[in-house]
Amino acid sequence: xxxxxxxxxxxxxxxxxxxxxxxxxxxxxxxxxxxxxxxxxxxxxxxxxxxxxxxxxxxxxxxxxxxx
Amino acid sequence: xxxxxxxxxxxxxxxxxxxxxxxxxxxxxxxxxxxxxxxxxxxxxxxxxxxxxxxxxxxxxxxxxxxxxxxxxxxxxxxxxxxxxxxxxxxxxxxxxxxxxxxxxxxxxxxxxxxxxxxxxxxxxxxxxxxxxxxxxxxxxxxxxxxxxxxxxxxxxxxxxxxxxxxxxxxxxxxxxxxxxxxxxxxxxxxxxxxxxxxxxxxxxxxxxxxxxxxxxxxxxxxxxxxxxxxxxxxxxxxxxxxxxxxxxxxxxxx
Numbered sequence: 001x002x003x004x005x006x007x008x009x010x011x012x013x014x015x016x017x018x019x020x021x022x023x024x025x026x027x028x029x030x031x032x033x034x035x036x037x038x039x040x041x042x043x044x045x046x047x048x049x050x051x052x053x054x055x056x057x058x059x060x061x062x063x064x065x066x067x068x
Numbered sequence: 069x070x071x072x073x074x075x076x077x078x079x080x081x082x083x084x085x086x087x088x089x090x091x092x093x094x095x096x097x098x099x100x101x102x103x104x105x106x107x108x109x110x111x112x113x114x115x116x117x118x119x120x121x122x123x124x125x126x127x128x129x130x131x132x133x134x135x136x137x138x139x140x141x142x143x144x145x146x147x148x149x150x151x152x153x154x155x156x157x158x159x160x161x162x163x164x165x166x167x168x169x170x171x172x173x174x175x176x177x178x179x180x181x182x183x184x185x186x187x188x189x190x191x192x193x194x195x196x197x198x199x200x201x202x203x204x205x206x207x208x209x210x211x212x213x214x215x216x217x218x219x220x221x222x223x224x225x226x227x228x229x230x231x232x233x234x235x236x237x238x239x240x241x242x243x244x245x246x247x248x249x250x251x252x253x254x255x256x257x258x259x260x261x262x263x264x265x266x267x268x269x270x271x272x273x274x275x276x277x278x279x280x281x282x283x284x285x286x287x288x289x290x291x292x293x294x295x296x297x298x299x300x301x302x303x304x305x306x307x308x309x310x311x312x313x314x315x316x317x318x319x320x321x322x323x
Contacts, residue, residue, distance in 0.1 A: 005131050008132055009131070012135040012139065015139050016142075019142045022146050022149075023146070025175045026152075030152075030153060030157070033170075035075060039156065043156070050145065051145050054141050054142060055142070058135070058137075058138035061130075065130055065131050066131075
């Protein structure tokens with residue numbers, strides 16, 4: 001790993017924290033103000049699953065590159 | 069057909085919700101287009117990565133590519149979420165009593181304004197534009213009485229049907245008000261035991277007047293249920309007779 005790799009991983013983690021805070025705010029609004037039976041709950045589930053999958057996949061791939 | 073459940077703050081249990089309207093899906097299309105357009109470079113990068121793994125590995129750019137792609141994809145997800153919250157939590161509600169406009173602007177600005185049906189003076193619908201005509205959506209303008217700001221349902225599906233329903237609800241609400249007023253005017257006065265009606269307000273008023281005119285001061289006190297000290301009573305009766313006599317003679321009373 002070079003110092004450039006370290007910097008980009010740190011930047012990635014910072015942006016990831018920002019994304020998580022943003023997501024919590026959005027999901028909270030949908031959960032709080034959505035009505036039962038409408039699309040707000042399915043949207044929360046789809047969004048959470050999709051973004052979690054992307055983040056986990058990226059962390060997995062980065063860890064493979066680092067430790068290989 | 070009514071929608072059950074509590075949909076906005078201040079909704080009473082008896083209040084029936086007839087319409088719950090969101091903006092037409094076309095309003096969310098801009099965010100969907102951002103997502104679709106954003107997916108193209110992501111797909112191209114993934115294809116490049118899978119098709120030429122040796123180039124990516126040889127140039128030591130794989131970590132950079134992973135991070136950039138992930139941040140890009142998460143940015144698209146965030147934009148889609150923001151657009152969905154902004155679009156989906158904007159709601160117009162029409163009940164049998166009022167019109168409620170719930171407006172969500174981004175994550176941190178939410179406004180709720182309402183208008184009572186009796187304040188509605190006129191309702192217009194307007195479909196203006198190519199896409200509006202194609203997909204049957206437009207604006208509904210609700211003109212209000214007095215200096216209140218007019219209500220506008222922006223980009224709602226089937227605006228003419230919505231305007232018609234609001235007009236119908238307004239008319240039925242006004243009719244109900246008139247009926248209620250008539251019932252109050254003609255409602256007879258019931259006695260304390262809740263038995264059959266005995267008098268109307270007018271009859272009761274005239275009966276009370278005649279009773280006051282005919283009865284003496286002592287009778288009035290007795291009818292009013294006031295217990296008077298016998299000494300005071302005799303003095304009052306005496307004074308009362310003097311005053312009555314004085315009045316009939318048309319002289320001034322020396323108090």
